[in-house]
Each structure stands twice: as structure tokens, then as C-alpha cells.
Amino acid sequence: xxxxxxxxxxxxxxxxxxxxxxxxxxxxxxxxxxxxxxxxxxxxxxxxxxxxxxxxxxxxxxxxxxxxxxxxxxxxxxxxxxxxxxxxxxxxxxxxxxxxxxxxxxxxxxxxxxxxxxxxxxxxxxxxxxxxxxxxxxxxxxxxxxxxxxxxxxxxxxxxxxxxxxxxxxxxxxxxxxxxxxxxxxxxxxxxxxxxxxxxxxxxxxxxxxxxxxxxxxxxxxxxxxxxxxxxxxxxxxxxxxxxxxxxxxxxxxxxxxxxxxxxxxxxxxxxxxxxxxxxxxxxxxxxxxxxxxxxxxxxxxxxxxxxxxxxxxxxxxxxxxxxxxxxxxx
Numbered sequence: 001x002x003x004x005x006x007x008x009x010x011x012x013x014x015x016x017x018x019x020x021x022x023x024x025x026x027x028x029x030x031x032x033x034x035x036x037x038x039x040x041x042x043x044x045x046x047x048x049x050x051x052x053x054x055x056x057x058x059x060x061x062x063x064x065x066x067x068x069x070x071x072x073x074x075x076x077x078x079x080x081x082x083x084x085x086x087x088x089x090x091x092x093x094x095x096x097x098x099x100x101x102x103x104x105x106x107x108x109x110x111x112x113x114x115x116x117x118x119x120x121x122x123x124x125x126x127x128x129x130x131x132x133x134x135x136x137x138x139x140x141x142x143x144x145x146x147x148x149x150x151x152x153x154x155x156x157x158x159x160x161x162x163x164x165x166x167x168x169x170x171x172x173x174x175x176x177x178x179x180x181x182x183x184x185x186x187x188x189x190x191x192x193x194x195x196x197x198x199x200x201x202x203x204x205x206x207x208x209x210x211x212x213x214x215x216x217x218x219x220x221x222x223x224x225x226x227x228x229x230x231x232x233x234x235x236x237x238x239x240x241x242x243x244x245x246x247x248x249x250x251x252x253x254x255x256x257x258x259x260x261x262x263x264x265x266x267x268x269x270x271x272x273x274x275x276x277x278x279x280x281x282x283x284x285x286x287x288x289x290x291x292x293x294x295x296x297x298x299x300x301x302x303x304x305x306x307x308x309x310x311x312x313x314x315x316x317x318x319x320x321x322x323x324x325x326x327x328x329x330x331x
Contacts, residue, residue, distance in 0.1 A: 022144060026074065033067050040064060076321040081182035082148030087252040089138045092129065093156065093175030100129030102159045102174040105309060107137050110153060112311030119143035124245060125232050138249065140183060147182045152320040154180045155282035162288045171288055181256035183248065191251045199223040205234035222246045229253050283316070298323050
């Protein structure tokens, strides 16, 4: 960074500065933790002679454990896009109105989890359900390791509850799918899109956005004919802005598709059993006849369903990341 002419290329300089910031932050956490561990040794010795210090030792130990777990989490991200931003799409599955309501609950859960981790969240598109909930919604999550973390939520989420939309109040099973794709800059050159392959439609945005949004065809829907991938954006007032955002969404989904196909091809060549998680049921949320959230990949579970729906997903995500890292290490 101190090399003469470093700042002449603003784009390259910004990338290096961002990497420097991340590395400095991680190093600072490590050295601070190392110092606090040394202090803890001294505190333990003092507490053996002075019992009143026991509470202080416990608080210090809990702080060290929490930060150690955070550093341990950092080492689990080894994928090429793990450190970057994520494009997260939630789709209602089988189950009618209940499923659309469940999809909105899943969206809220993921947004709350992102906020807990101090990520920036931008809702790019949402299609409302006929009676309640949503048919689909897409949000962009920005922050360090956003893609690596949200990748753990990719798959089908299953809800079992007494239906609030059934007059007989019968038990209903609903499904919602979560798709996660890495966000890459247009300048990366990793994904090339032929304009002739695109079908671009404009329409009037629905929902919030003011009178201007509802009176003009500002919303944009793009269909990529070769793959059938459809993206849409309506959060901006300008049609050109919505188109640019939709194109970024399309690049992310095409990149995710390419990565998935590459992983499947490698697995086939190695003769390995595949579990790509995209169509698989990863977690069940049971609200009746008992209360339990269980991840079927790791068997990690919590009895407080509402706490999980309010965004307490760290335990589930960490268990999955540890399992995935262990599987990769064995291979």
C-alpha cells in the first residue's frame, strides 16, 4: 500500500485496502485474545487465594470462549466466494396459503439473523401471496463471509403447525425453499451473458415505493432463455437501476449454477454419493404437537422454536460449517 503509485488505480487500491482491513481486524482479534488468555492465567491464580474474584474469572473466561468461537468460525470459510456478499431467495413451496405465510416467516428469520450479525440487508424483490405471506422474495446480504454463512441455509425448510388459515385448525405441513448465490462484480469476467439470450419485461411495481413506482413500468423481469432462470427487481424508482440490479442477480444465479454443476461433475468422477442440498429438506420446525427445531444434516436441535424464528441461527450454522469442514478434510 505504501508503494509509489499505489493509489493511481483506484479500483485495485480499494480491493487491497479492503483485504488489509480484514487481515488487520483478524490479527487484532487474535493478539487481543492471546493477551486476554495470558491475563486469565493470572486471574485464576489470584482467585485461588481470593474467592471473591471467582465471578470475574467466569466472566473473563466466557468472553474468551465467545471470541475464540468467532475466530474458529473464520477458518471454516475456504470457498472462492465465501468471504463475499450473498444473494438470498426464499420461495414458497407446497402448502398453499400456509406455505406462503411460512415463506414470509423464513424471510423474516433470515433477515433478523443477518441483522444480529451486523450485515447490511437490502430487499430487492418480493411477490406477495394471494391471501397472506409471499410467493417469493430476494434480498442481498452484504458483509464479511455473508455467502459462506448463508450457504448453510440453502435448501428446503419444513414447518409443522396448527394452521391459522384452516377453520378446523388442523395440523398442516408447509415447505419453503432457500436459494443462495454469490454476488460478484460485473468486472470480474467470471460470467459472460449474451444479450440475445435474454427476455426483458417491464411491469408496474406493486407494494411500497410511493405513487411514482405504481404509475410507471419501473419494475424489470429478466428471463435467461438457455437456463430458464428468472430474476426481477422493483425496489428502485428507475427502470435502468432495476435492470442493473436484476442483471447482477442473474450473474449471481448463473455463477451459483455453474459452481453446483462443477461440484456435481467432480462428485461423479470420484464416484461419490451426492447431497447438494438444493432440493433436500435440511431442517424441520415443529410447533405442534411439540416444540422443536431440528437440522437433519447435523442433528443439531433447539426446543424454543420462536427463538429460532427470531433469528437465533448461529448454533445451526456453526454445526453445519463444522460438519462440512470435517467432510472436506476427510476427502
